[in-house]
Amino acid sequence: MSSISEFYEKDRGEDYYNRLIEEIGGLNGKLNAFNAIGSISEGFPFSVKDNICVKGIETTASSKMLGSYVPPFNATVVERMLKKGFGFLGKTNMDEFGFGSFGLNCAKPARNPFNEKYVAGGSSSGAAVATSILKYHVAIAESTGGSISTPAAFCGVVGFTPTYGTISRYGLIDYANSLDKIGIMARSGDDAREVFDVVRGSDGNDATCTDPDYHDRNTGNIFVIDELTNGASEEVMREFSRLLDSLAGKGYRIERKSLKILEKAVASYYVIATAEASTNLAKYTGFKYGLKNDKFYQKYNDFFSDARENFGIEAKRRIAIGTFVRGASVKDRYYVKALKVRRLIINELAGILKDGFILNPVMPIKTPSIEEAESLDPLTSYKADMFTIPPNLCGFPHVSFTYAYPDGMPIGAQLTAGHFDDYALLGFLKEWESGFKYRFRYDIGAL
Amino acid sequence: MKIGLEVHVALQTNTKLFCRCRNDAAEVNTAICPTCMGFPGSKPVLNGSALSIALGIAKALNCKTREKVSFIRKVYFYPDLPKSYQITQLDEPMGYDGGVEYGKRKVGIRRVQLEEDPARIIREEEYTLIDFNRSGVPLVEIVTEPEIVDPEDLRSFLFELESILYYLGIDIEKELKIDLNISLGRNRVEVKNVTGIRNLVDAARHEMERQKALLDSGKDVVAETRSYNEGKGVTEESREKESDEEYGYIYDPDLTEYSLTGVEFAKPLMAGKIAHDYAERYGANEDTLRELLMFNRDALRLLEHAKDRRSMKSIINAISLLRKYNGMEMDEDSFDQMAMLLEKGGYVGEETVKKLLSGGSIDINVEEVKVEDLDREILELINKNEGLIEEYEKNPKTFNFIVGEMMKKHKLNPRYIAERLGKLLEERRK
Numbered sequence: 046m047s048s049i050s051e052f053y054e055k056d057r058g059e060d061y062y063n064r065l066i067e068e069i070g071g072l073n074g075k076l077n078a079f080n081a082i083g084s085i086s087e088g089f090p091f092s093v094k095d096n097i098c099v100k101g102i103e104t105t106a107s108s109k110m111l112g113s114y115v116p117p118f119n120a121t122v123v124e125r126m127l128k129k130g131f132g133f134l135g136k137t138n139m140d141e142f143g144f145g146s147f148g149l150n151c152a153k154p155a156r157n158p159f160n161e162k163y164v165a166g167g168s169s170s171g172a173a174v175a176t177s178i179l180k181y182h183v184a185i186a187e188s189t190g191g192s193i194s195t196p197a198a199f200c201g202v203v204g205f206t207p208t209y210g211t212i213s214r215y216g217l218i219d220y221a222n223s224l225d226k227i228g229i230m231a232r233s234g235d236d237a238r239e240v241f242d243v244v245r246g247s248d249g250n251d252a253t254c255t256d257p258d259y260h261d262r263n264t265g266n267i268f269v270i271d272e273l274t275n276g277a278s279e280e281v282m283r284e285f286s287r288l289l290d291s292l293a294g295k296g297y298r299i300e301r302k303s304l305k306i307l308e309k310a311v312a313s314y315y316v317i318a319t320a321e322a323s324t325n326l327a328k329y330t331g332f333k334y335g336l337k338n339d340k341f342y343q344k345y346n347d348f349f350s351d352a353r354e355n356f357g358i359e360a361k362r363r364i365a366i367g368t369f370v371r372g373a374s375v376k377d378r379y380y381v382k383a384l385k386v387r388r389l390i391i392n393e394l395a396g397i398l399k400d401g402f403i404l405n406p407v408m409p410i411k412t413p414s415i416e417e418a419e420s421l422d423p424l425t426s427y428k429a430d431m432f433t434i435p436p437n438l439c440g441f442p443h444v445s446f447t448y449a450y451p452d453g454m455p456i457g458a459q460l461t462a463g464h465f466d467d468y469a470l471l472g473f474l475k476e477w478e479s480g481f482k483y484r485f486r487y488d489i490g491a492l
Numbered sequence: 493m494k495i496g497l498e499v500h501v502a503l504q505t506n507t508k509l510f511c512r513c514r515n516d517a518a519e520v521n522t523a524i525c526p527t528c529m530g531f532p533g534s535k536p537v538l539n540g541s542a543l544s545i546a547l548g549i550a551k552a553l554n555c556k557t558r559e560k561v562s563f564i565r566k567v568y569f570y571p572d573l574p575k576s577y578q579i580t581q582l583d584e585p586m587g588y589d590g591g592v593e594y595g596k597r598k599v600g601i602r603r604v605q606l607e608e609d610p611a612r613i614i615r616e617e618e619y620t621l622i623d624f625n626r627s628g629v630p631l632v633e634i635v636t637e638p639e640i641v642d643p644e645d646l647r648s649f650l651f652e653l654e655s656i657l658y659y660l661g662i663d664i665e666k667e668l669k670i671d672l673n674i675s676l677g678r679n680r681v682e683v684k685n686v687t688g689i690r691n692l693v694d695a696a697r698h699e700m701e702r703q704k705a706l707l708d709s710g711k712d713v714v715a716e717t718r719s720y721n722e723g724k725g726v727t728e729e730s731r732e733k734e735s736d737e738e739y740g741y742i743y744d745p746d747l748t749e750y751s752l753t754g755v756e757f758a759k760p761l762m763a764g765k766i767a768h769d770y771a772e773r774y775g776a777n778e779d780t781l782r783e784l785l786m787f788n789r790d791a792l793r794l795l796e797h798a799k800d801r802r803s804m805k806s807i808i809n810a811i812s813l814l815r816k817y818n819g820m821e822m823d824e825d826s827f828d829q830m831a832m833l834l835e836k837g838g839y840v841g842e843e844t845v846k847k848l849l850s851g852g853s854i855d856i857n858v859e860e861v862k863v864e865d866l867d868r869e870i871l872e873l874i875n876k877n878e879g880l881i882e883e884y885e886k887n888p889k890t891f892n893f894i895v896g897e898m899m900k901k902h903k904l905n906p907r908y909i910a911e912r913l914g915k916l917l918e919e920r921r922k
Contacts (some may be wrong), residue, residue, distance in 0.1 A: 116533060328576065333574065
């Protein structure tokens, strides 16, 4: 039974939501999971990543550029959740505009609930923390290059990133539109499935959103790709081998493969992502919404430049890279080539995924401490996404789930399926969870 | 001398290009939404009817079309551009490689693309306001080859283009915004945002003279963007334009590719060509036919109906009368009666037109009056009224009196009577 059904069956008492909000408030000071907390009074609680618009609630994507911005409309996902009776709990913390793997690129980074000295992962940091501390809750999160898998793995929750285009992006503050996918974090595959059924489906406000024929292919084959394990730390590989043994024990056929072109995935991803991001971020010029520049005596260009000083360093870096790679004189060498590489990788991976799942460690490293993560240079930090990027680059659905707790910290694996095989992944989770119990340090709102 | 144009045609769709805001709001900033205001989280969704109209324009301009069209982002920073990029087309436009023929001339059409209009900037002395009603209005940009040779050629080309657009149902009353690329020598100067054919021809003439003066004095023409000052009648330097390098075009990933297979579009109608063909076939004056047909759907409708039933002369006559008496909406059968009456030399006045328009029928049996009889009656009238001729010499309106008197006696076309009268007076003078 999903915890959603369980929640509605239990007697919650009158004061439930007040106590819930109070307890979250107390812990939030320490963990920074929420950027804003709503006034929930009914329904199963759901949180929304702060780059997804909720009408009347401050929505900033953790950026100073959108400081105090209150959207005049609900994102389609939010609209559908509310209509189904879910209760809006709050906006969750994230890396500014989704730019980051550790949740550190924002004013108050979220902290790992298993150990506050450690990162929560990014960019959907707050969504993962909220899911990890709340007994009855689901998180609407979003992934561009691994922003659901990574924080879900670090915080020990289920992260489900569906096939690109299955959940409407209307109301999502764009990072890279051809890569952005709204997804779900939950404490079980069943919860994720229930929410997916509520929010998916075509939408007149998003031209890329479709109603596909879903298949449910689980062939019993699991492929482990060299390029998606090479470079992982010894410790990560030791744990991952145990997972493979365990799955083999359950009857899965594990097969190793190599796919050289995946070495180009990170480069292709960052070119496309920054090219699109640099155009998406062009709209923040300090005079229509969010941060306001009041120096109206300035010339336009000076006015815009002045306002745009307020982007964080990582946002500026991606604007600079993205603007460069789409410039007319180099576009063919970067942007256009990256699109071609993406097409090749999609074709290659689709060929493999029709015969089985792909399994890999979510990250090549164990959850780093905040101090460690802060010391990484940008390139090393980008490379940390090398295992989560391929399915994200290609729009393949994937789940991230916990399979062990070495030294008391969760460690996660990512399972990828073919386009529209979303339910096969959710089915796998149900099977996995029948033999593995997730652990949580907090159970706020337990009944 | 070479002139090329970028013609921007605003489409009168019900809603804007990428959102469901009305496309005709009068009061400023009332037809706006998160999408056309560029709010975070908003997404564009293509208006299919704009796609269809734009395809009609591309086909009418004899463009080639690809199977699919796609949209790109053109990035530049300006207050009228809410997303700081314009959604337009690049490699896969609505049409390319077309051409317009007018008379013996032909100008190539490089491309026809569908794009969104930026907002309207209202400049005041101390401040600038922005009306976002215009933001997101569908525009078709028609880019010509630089094959227009002089200001007169420019006028003829635009007349033809506007007629084609008129017959596609485009409201050409809303003046077209046109950028002019003009070069006499090596370097090309762009004159931005000129509205109206007259201004455009003037701007071309002034820019041509400016460039000629520069070249004659041994100076170089700077490649730049200028604007036309209607009041002063000169072109002036204007804002710096971004280069293609800076626009940094990428596909708009919020929009998919759109297949043109099965997209319906209006069949074009070339009034200029029809006027030319009919002038030859029916021996009519081409200029007169053009004057009647280039911007008049009803005139064309009535002419097409009557062309092989009545003489072209009487048809042209009848259409002119309908224009004069605001009766262009007349049905074909009534028009036929009217043209028949004129053909027989009968009289058609405002009364007749009104009667036909209100569904009545007219007597088309014209009284047969022999020329000799008519002439005799006119002379009798003149002789009966002493001093009429003297008075005519002083006041030509006397002429109308005679015609009027004759029309009391016969149901004849006043023009016919006047013709006879003129002839008689001339003979008399000799």
